[in-house]
Amino acid sequence: MSLAPVSCIDPTPAGPCLDDARPPAARRGEFDLDLALRHAGRRRLRLRYEDVGDVRAPAVLVAGGISAHRHLAAHAADAAPGWWDAQVGAGRVLDPARWRLLSIDWLGADGSLDAPIDPADQAAAIAALLDHLGVGVLHGFVGSSYGAMVGLQFAANFPARLDRLVAISGTHRAHPYASAWRALQRRAVALGALQCDDVDGLVLARQLALLSYRTPEEFGERFGPARVVEGRVRVAAEDYLDHCGNAYAQRTPPVAFLRLSESIDLQDVDPARIAIPVTLVAVEQDRLVPLAEVYALAQHLRGETRLRVLRSRYGHDAFLKEPGAIAAVLAEALDAGVPA
Structure with missing residues (x-):
């Protein structure tokens, strides 16, 4: 080796x-x-x-x-x-x-x-x-x-x-740590389904997944501090996560995400x-x-x-x-x- x-x-x-x-x-x-x-x-x-x-x-x-x-x-x-x-x-x-x-x-x-x-x-x-x-x-x-x-x-x-x-x-x-990440993503999809909102559940799951794919170092370099928008606090990475999550949900059936996520584990x-x-x-x-x-x-x-x-x-x-x-x-x- x-x-x-x-x-x-x-x-x-x-x-x-x-x-x-x-x-x-x-x-x-x-x-x-x-x-x-x-x-x-x-x-x-x-x-x-x-x-x-x-x-x-x-x-x-x-x-x-x-x-x-x-x-x-x-x-x-x-x-x-x-x-x-x-x-x-x-x-x-x-x-x-x-x-x-x-x-x-x-x-x-x-x-x-x-x-x-x-x-x-x-x-x-x-x-x-x-x-x-x-x-x-x-x-x-x-x-x-x-x-x-x-x-x-x-x-x-x-x-x-x-x-x-x-x-x-x-x-x-x-790895058990990675499996725990994915289990939470699948729970997000399940919670969306309980509210008859499969798409938003899948969007949230993809956003959680992206945080596991990337690193704190990258986010520290790319994004600035939080700001107040219309009376609520919005962190700088949210727009990026929203874009990625919505794009993924448009092309991926929730069942496909769930079963392939399980397959990794x-x-x-x-x-x-x-x-x-x-x-x-x-x-x-x-x-x-x-x-x-x-x-x-x-x-x-x-x-x-x-x-x-x-x-x-x-x-x-x-x-x-x-x-x-x-x-x-x-x-x-x-x-x-x-x-x-």
């Missing part, structure tokens, strides 16, 4: 280059599958995915937090911004001209699955996607937050189908079952995934393990807000063993 801080630099990674000047192909699809859910029995489900890049290129599965989705970045078939445009696109570390990039909408993200969803269920769905697309082995699985948890499950349960894993801000188990995988190369990324200021938890994971993985530690005022959200540092880690991990 190696341990080193990663500075925010802009890498120029090497990688496979396919002789084709055309824009990378982008395919969006969905299919039905029968899946035996770990806690809810066999269900008929629909999996939605995107597949961007040349089918001859090494395949990399990319997954983010519970609010992430299959659209990673703008491409020829969909010019809308994706959730990880900072890392995905022409000239970036996850360039679809060099990699075949696969991604999914999480099971339950549309609100249609009102049952406990284990991260292992998501890993099984990804294995079904590989079967559907005829992909035998992934060159890499890049997971951030919840996606890192699912990546660890995939590495443990389907080791023959994965060459390497990059797990950013996610570990083999949910169901994470439980034995690191000793994972023998492939793993790159772990931890953030010192992350209050949801403490550094000590990542050290514990690193010590029990059986394969080649690299640990990279970042320092970021963005805490858990560093994978979204520190593009240079994350790109450097991805380049190091994915390019290993790949001809230039």
Whole structure:
């Protein structure tokens, strides 16, 4: 295991280059599958995915937090911004001209699955996607937050189908402190439902979640003191929290939030079952995934393990807000063993 801080630099990674000047192909699809859910029995489900890049290129599965989705970045078939445009696109570390990039909408993200969803269920769905697309082995699985948890499950349960894993801000188990944060968020949704106000309950839950994703240092730099507005005290961060909470509630069904939030707390995988190369990324200021938890994971993985530690005022959200540092880690991990 190696341990080193990663500075925010802009890498120029090497990688496979396919002789084709055309824009990378982008395919969006969905299919039905029968899946035996770990806690809810066999269900008929629909999996939605995107597949961007040349089918001859090494395949990399990319997954983010519970609010992430299959659209990673703008491409020829969909010019809308994706959730990880900072890392995905022409000239970036996850360039679809060099990699075949696969991604999914999480099971339950549309609100249609009102049952406990284990991260292992998501890993099984990804294995079904590989079967559907005829992909035998992934060159890499890049997971951030919840996606890192699912990546660890995939590495443990389907080791023959994965060459390497990059797990950013996610570990083999949910920390009790982080689970307590999420339990309160789910209670906010429940209280809203009791008042026939699901939306406001979800808005409040998302606002509480944002406080756990970020750090006091960031808020101290961004926001000033409280002020009196129309006879009541309003703190400077409220406008920001209101905007983020309302935007999230407009695109997320409450059931989806509840079940995917619960899914994080169901994470439980034995690191000793994972023998492939793993790159772990931890953030010192992350209050949801403490550094000590990542050290514990690193010590029990059986394969080649690299640990990279970042320092970021963005805490858990560093994978979204520190593009240079994350790109450097991805380049190091994915390019290993790949001809230039």
